[in-house]
Every structure is written in C-alpha cells, then in structure tokens.
Amino acid sequence: MTSHQQDPGAPEAEHPAPAGEDLAALLERLLAQAPDRTQKGLAEEAGISYQTLNAWMNRTRGTSRIDPEKLRAMVDVFRRWGVDTNIREFHQAVGRPAPGPTDRERESRLLRLYRQLPEEKQRLLVEDAEVMLKITSVS
Structure with missing residues (x-):
C-alpha cells in the first residue's frame, strides 16, 4: 500500500481543506x-x-x-x-458534512439485511435513509 492509499475499512485521515477553499x-x-x-x-x-x-x-x-x-x-x-x-x-x-468512514463489514451487513426485507420495507428503508441524509445536509 502506498502513502496515498488507505485500508478501505480504516477511518480516513484528516486533511481539512484550507479555510475557505471551495x-x-x-x-x-x-x-x-x-x-x-x-x-x-x-x-x-x-x-x-x-x-x-x-x-x-x-x-x-x-x-x-x-x-x-x-x-x-x-x-x-x-x-x-x-x-x-x-x-x-x-x-x-462543497460545504457539506463529510460521510463517516467506509466500513465494508457494516455495508455488507446492511445489504444482507436489506435483501431479506419485503419490497415495501426495502422502499421504506431507502426513504428513511434519504430523510436522514437530508437532515444531515441541513444541520
């Protein structure tokens, strides 16, 4: 792994953009x-x-x-x-909060759970996630 690559499951290092950098x-x-x-x-x-x-x-x-x-x-x-x-x-x-670190195990678990849900529950889960994202964007 080179210095610019990271373990996909590891939290991303802090590289704050310079103040005011668009x-x-x-x-x-x-x-x-x-x-x-x-x-x-x-x-x-x-x-x-x-x-x-x-x-x-x-x-x-x-x-x-x-x-x-x-x-x-x-x-x-x-x-x-x-x-x-x-x-x-x-x-x-771009002026929005950064997502949490990628965790392949957690993503895989979420996908496994999603696939086990009936179609209506899958739709509701997606809607809930979209609402959570909008709330995060606003705050």
Missing part, C-alpha cells in the same frame, strides 16, 4: 500536485463530463448538489495519480 480551489491545488495530468483527464477518469468539471473549476456552476459518488470518483482518480486527498476535503469544499 471545490474550484481544491481541484486547482490537487491538479497542481499532478503536473502531468489535466482537467480533461480527471473528467474522463472520474466519469464526469468535461463541460461540467470545467464549469465547477470556473465557478459558473454550483457545487452544493454534486452527487457524492462523483466526489468519491474524483478522490479515487487523484489517489491513483499519487495525490494525497480524501473524501472529507471534497465534502468540505
């Missing part, structure tokens, strides 16, 4: 740490359209509603490129 500033800083890489390469590898990424970089498109999986995809790309970053930095840069 997504554009974060991306600019991280891209500077990978001088042979480009915005276009980041967009392609993260599965984001170049136009969208460029709009975030130019601050012409809002970032508060970015899908968390897109943030995670960018983190993964930067890590593959050897740049030390984490999901907490990205969430801070």
Whole structure:
C-alpha cells in the first residue's frame, strides 16, 4: 500500500481543506500536485463530463448538489495519480458534512439485511435513509 492509499475499512485521515477553499480551489491545488495530468483527464477518469468539471473549476456552476459518488470518483482518480486527498476535503469544499468512514463489514451487513426485507420495507428503508441524509445536509 502506498502513502496515498488507505485500508478501505480504516477511518480516513484528516486533511481539512484550507479555510475557505471551495471545490474550484481544491481541484486547482490537487491538479497542481499532478503536473502531468489535466482537467480533461480527471473528467474522463472520474466519469464526469468535461463541460461540467470545467464549469465547477470556473465557478459558473454550483457545487452544493454534486452527487457524492462523483466526489468519491474524483478522490479515487487523484489517489491513483499519487495525490494525497480524501473524501472529507471534497465534502468540505462543497460545504457539506463529510460521510463517516467506509466500513465494508457494516455495508455488507446492511445489504444482507436489506435483501431479506419485503419490497415495501426495502422502499421504506431507502426513504428513511434519504430523510436522514437530508437532515444531515441541513444541520
């Protein structure tokens, strides 16, 4: 495991974004740490359209509603490129609370429980999770 990789079950190290650093500033800083890489390469590898990424970089498109999986995809790309970053930095840069650490065992258990529920209970569980996420976003 290299210095920029982490055990998937381990809590992510604290890398607080510099005070006031928005997504554009974060991306600019991280891209500077990978001088042979480009915005276009980041967009392609993260599965984001170049136009969208460029709009975030130019601050012409809002970032508060970015899908968390897109943030995670960018983190993964930067890590593959050897740049030390984490999901907490990205969430801070878009002004939302960072998710808890990934715990594969807990996720597997939740999925096993979900699969055992009748369809209506699965739907309710998803709705409850969405409400919890909205409450977390507001507070």
